[in-house]
Amino acid sequence: QASQEELKAAYRRLCMLYHPDKHRDPELKSQAERLFNLVHQAYEVLSDPQTRAIYDIYGRRGLEMEGWEVVERKRTAAEIREEFERLQREREERRLQQRTNPKGTISVGIDATDLFDRYDEEYEDVPGSSFPQIEINKMHISQSIEAPLTSTDTAILSGNLSTQNGNGGGSINLALRRVTSAKGWGELEFGAGDLHGPLFGLKIFRNLTPRCFITTNCALQFSSRGVRPGLTTVLARNLDKNTMGYLQWRWGIQSAMNTSIVRDTKTSHFTVAMQLGIPHSFVMVSYQHKFQDEDQTRVKGSLKAGFFGTIVEYGAERKISRHSVLGASVSVGVPQGVSLKIKLNRASQTYFFPVHLTDQLLPSAVFYATVGPLVVYFAMHRLVIKPYLRAQKERELEKQRESTASDILQKKQEAEAAVRLMQESVRRIIEAEEARMGLIIVNAWYGKFVNDNSRKNEKVKVIDVTVPLQCLVKDSKLILTEASKAGLPGFYDPCVGEEKSLKVLYQFRGVLHQVMAADNEALRIPKQ
Secondary structure, three states, rough: OOOOOHHHHHHHHHHHHHHHHOOOOHHHHHHHHHHHHHHHHHHHHHHHHHHHHHHHHHHHHHHHHOOHHOOOOOOOOOOHHHHHHHHHHHHHHHHHHHHHEEEEEEEEEOOHHHHHOOOOHHHOOOOOOOOOEEEEEEEEEEEEEEEOOOOEEEEEEEEEEEEOOOOEEEEEEEEEEEEEEOOOOEEEEEEEOOOOOOOEEEEEEEEEEEEEEEEEEEEEEEEEOOEEEEEEEEEEEEEEEEHHHHEEEOOOOEEEEEEEEEEEEOOOOEEEEEEEEEOOEEEEEEEEEOOOOOOOEEEEEEEEEEEOOOEEEEEEEOOOOOEEEEEEEEEEEEOOOOEEEEEEEEOOEEEEEEEEEEOOOOOHHHHHHHHHHHEEEEEEEHHHHHHHHHHHHHHHHHHHHHHHHHHHHHHHHHHHHHHHHHHHHHHHHHHHHHHOOEEEEEEEEEEEOOOOOOOOOOEEEEEEEEHHHHOOEEEEEEEOOOHHHHHHHOOOOOOOOOOEEEEEEEEEEOEEEEEEEEEEOOOEEEOE
């Protein structure tokens, strides 16, 4: 956002600082010539609106690309920015079209009722009865992929396999979706399976108003018992910025009417729903609290009551890596009993493990289902996940350091040369500031600081930037903008890829002050 006047002022100041004629020492003169040329190249780029717009968008790499000469010189910086942002969006869209967007779910149901429901007298005469039997009683696997055919047409192929207590089946579906306009799309679905026979379906989505939409899905299911039609219609409306209301009507297979209100904010998610239908009618309330921490922790609870009984469910989920979220919940109901549900989301894949513990309401089952996963998680997090993530981060940092080693070495040499060239100017600035009892930088450090006891084993990596900061003082003020301070004259990055800060001890009006700022944080000294 710097104006041309600000650029010219900064250019003149740096030219005076690095001008080769101001230095008699041959080594300093050589270093000054190199830095003077760099400053001149930077000013040539930033003083031309076209090349400045290219640099703002793409950085130095953009200036090295061929083909910029075809851009009309009469275009403004804003027009150039808009043009290349459009080209960038088109490239992203092409990249998205090439992706198949795979989604999958693997569910493994585990019967562990023998842990709590067994009676010793029933197993006295059975060999090996001293060990509880835990077995897998059901499994479900589903997968889908998308294939963009044109900018408006997409083919979706999906399939699933299920088995329960030795019996199972599967199906495969093909859907063709067409976006008809900015307000809606339609989808044709064809399916076949070994249990239900062929399926034909039609789904339509339409925005009725900017705040209201409708979805209709009709299907024909062919089987040995004949043709079974089905129709589902959902009407949704934005009640306010964070709240949606839904009305659903389902006719045919398991006919029902359902209404729900969903409120989703930055810190919470609340749902209330009611359904009247055959065979199930129920009322459900759920609440989820979102903690604003690095691991995106969420705690949730729900109550569901209906003709089938009552179910209370509570649980939590947490991000354990960049692409993985681990969650666990406990379900307690009558007559369903107690179940523990473990879910792992890895990118677009979901792994679900429902563990049925008991058919009765046993306090011991509820206790172990609640405490057990917490103990296992914290043990795994401390002994496995945390060390693995730390080692992975170290590997990435080491790789980044190796790839930028030569560049950082060059930047370090340039920074050290700049500091040597600044000495005379800094001496004059300090004399002027002392005369008016103005701003004097006593000490300044830039890099990685370790203040937390939990990180006491980590190494401090800082450089002394007292001279470069004092050189930036003008009229008893030091103003740094919101940008990485590694790019300032006399600075370089002492710890690539790690969190950095600037710590300054300064004197103003004869009084000592200390301030600490993050790498990209704006800073103004003296503090108002």
